[in-house]
Amino acid sequence: MQSQHIMRSFDEELRFLANQIGAMGGYAERMVDEAVAALVGGDVALARKVIEDDLYLDLKEREIGEKAVVIIAKRQPMAADLREIVGAIRISGDLERIGDLGKNIAKRVVAVTEARQPTRLFRGLSSLTELALTQLKEVLDAYATRSAEKIGFVRDRDEEIDAMYTSLFRELLTYMMEDPRNITACTHLIFCAKNIERIGDHATNIAETVFHIITGTTMPPERPKVDQSHKIIATVPAAQGGK
C-alpha cells in the first residue's frame, strides 16, 4: 500500500481492498462483543441483531473475493502486491468464520437465558472473550500499521486463551455435577466458550497471513497446542454412588 505504482488506480484498488477488510473486521469484532454481551445480559433482541449482522459479513467476503479476482486478472500483480491481494482473500475468509462463530453464540442466548443463571457462570466466559477480542484487535491493528514485530506476541496470547478455555471447561463441568439443572445452560456455555477459543485460532491465522504479507516469509511453524480439555474426565464422587 505504501508503494507508489505508476498507475494510481492500482493503489486505489489495493487501498479499497484493505478498507473493506477494515469494515469486515469492525463488524466481526462488534458481533463477538455483542453476542457475549447478549448472552451475559440475557438480551434476546441484541442476539437477534447479531444474527442479522452476519449477512453483512457473508456479503462482504464474497465482494472482496470477486474484487480480488478482478484485480489479479487485470493487473497481473507480483510479489508484495500479489501477497497483499491473496492475503486479503484469506483474511476475509477468517473474519467471515469469526462472524459465524459470533452468530452461533447469539443463537444460544435464548436457550441459556430461559432460566436465570447465576452470574458466576458467565464470569469466566467474559474474561475469555476479552482475551480473544484483544487478540483480534491487536492482529487487525498490526495489519493496519504493517508492524510485524507485534505479531509474535499475538500468538503467545493464543496460548493464554487455550489455557483459559481448559480451565473454564473444568469449571462448567463442576457446575453440572453439582446440580443437574445446570446441565442445559452449561452445555451451551461450553459450546460458546469453544466458539470463542476458535475465534482466537482464527485471529492466529490472520496473524500468520499478515506476517506473510509484510515480510514475505512464513512464521516459524511450531505452535504448541495447549487446549487440554480433551483430557478432562469428570469423576463422580463415591459418596453419591449409593443414592
Added chain:
Amino acid sequence: MQEEQGAARRLLKAAGERVARFGPVLVAAAAALLLLDLYLGGTGLGAALAVLVLIVVAMLFPERQEKRGAEERIDGGARLIETLPATDLAAAVQDPLYIFDEAGGVVYANRAASAAFGPAVPGLSLQLKFRAPEMHDFIARAIEGVNGDLAIDYVERVPFERAYRVSATPIGEGTRLFVLLFKDQSEARRIDRMRADFIANASHELRTPLASIAGFIETLRGPARDDAKAREAFLQIMHDQTGRMARLIDDLLSLSRLEAKPYGRPGEKVDLRLLIGGVRDALAHLAKESGVTIELDIPDTPLEVAGHRDELVQVFENLLENACKYGSSGGRVVVSAGGGGPGEERTVTVTDFGPGIAEEHLPRITERFYRVDVETSRAQKGTGLGLAIVKHILTRHGARLSIRSKLGEGSSFTVHFPPP
C-alpha cells in the same frame, strides 16, 4: 518648551536612524545620480541638489514609517498565523487528532493520537485503524461532505474501555483534507459504569456474610439465648464477617476508583528498588505474623520505570501480601528484579515456596472474585479482588503479569514493564 525640544530631538534621532538604516541605498542612489549627471555633461551641482532632496525625503519618511512599525507588530501575529504550518498547530492540540485525505489515508497524526492509538505509519488507512461500523460510515460521510460538523461517540472496549466523542471537519476550502478530532469522554462513562458495577458486585458479594450474620443473630435470640459459650463463639464469627465486609468494600472502592480514573500514560519516573524496599518494610509485621522472611535479590543499579508511584506500591503490596499469606508454609519469599539495560523490559518477580497453584486455576486467578480455594481465602481474609486490582493497574501501565507455579514447589508472579 522642553517637551517640544524633546520631541524634536526624538524626531531627529529617528531621522538619523532612518538615514543610517537606508545608508547603503542612499549612497548608491547618490553615486548613480552623480555618475548620470557627469555623463550627461553636468557639473555635479544638479546631482548634489538631487542627493540633498533624496536625504531630506529619507529623513521625512521615518515618521510615517514609525507608525507603520506599530501596525506591523499587530498584524505580524495575524500574518504569522496565515503562514504557520498546520502541523505546528495540530501538534499543540492535547487531544488525539488525525489529518486525513479523501481516501481516508492518514497524512498527519499528532502526539496525543500516537499515544492513544499507537504510532501512525505513512499510508495508514483510517478505515483500517478504526474499524467500528459507525466510524466507517462517519468517515465516509465526512469525505462526501454530508455530515457538516456532526460528531459521534466511539468506544474502544479492549484492552481497557475508552470512550471518545469524535468529530470530522474539512480543512479550509478545496484542500480535500480533513481533521478527525477525539475528545476523551471515558471518565463520565466510567463513573456511570462504576456505579452499576459496584452495585452488582457489592450486592452479590456482601450478601453471603450478611446472611451468615443474620443467621447467627437469629440463633442468639432463640436456641442459644442462654448459652454463654455459644454466644461467645457466635459473636466472634460475626465479628470476623463484619471485618470481611469492611475489607470487601475497601477493595471494591479501590478497584472502582482505578477504573474511573482517566487514562494517561504515566509520566513519573519511579525507582522500583526504593519502592519495593518500602513495601517490604510496610509488610514486615505481616511477614512476621505469617512466619515468613522476605528476601530481596535486586541489583544495585537503579531500576526505573514510568508509572504512578501509589498505584505501583499497591501492586507490590498485593503481590507480597499474597506471597506471605498463601505461601507461608515455604518460610521465605524472594523478590528478584532484572533487565535494567536500555531497551530491555524490566521485570520484578515475587516468588514463594508454598503449596503452589494448580495449573487449571492459573489463567483465571486475576478474575474478580475467582478463588482457588474459598476456605483458605476466607481464612486469610482475602476478598478475591487483590490480583484483579494488580492486573488492572498493570494494564494501565502497559505492563503485564505472568504467573508460574508448580504444585508443592511454590509460585512466582512476574511483572513485566515495557522498556522506558
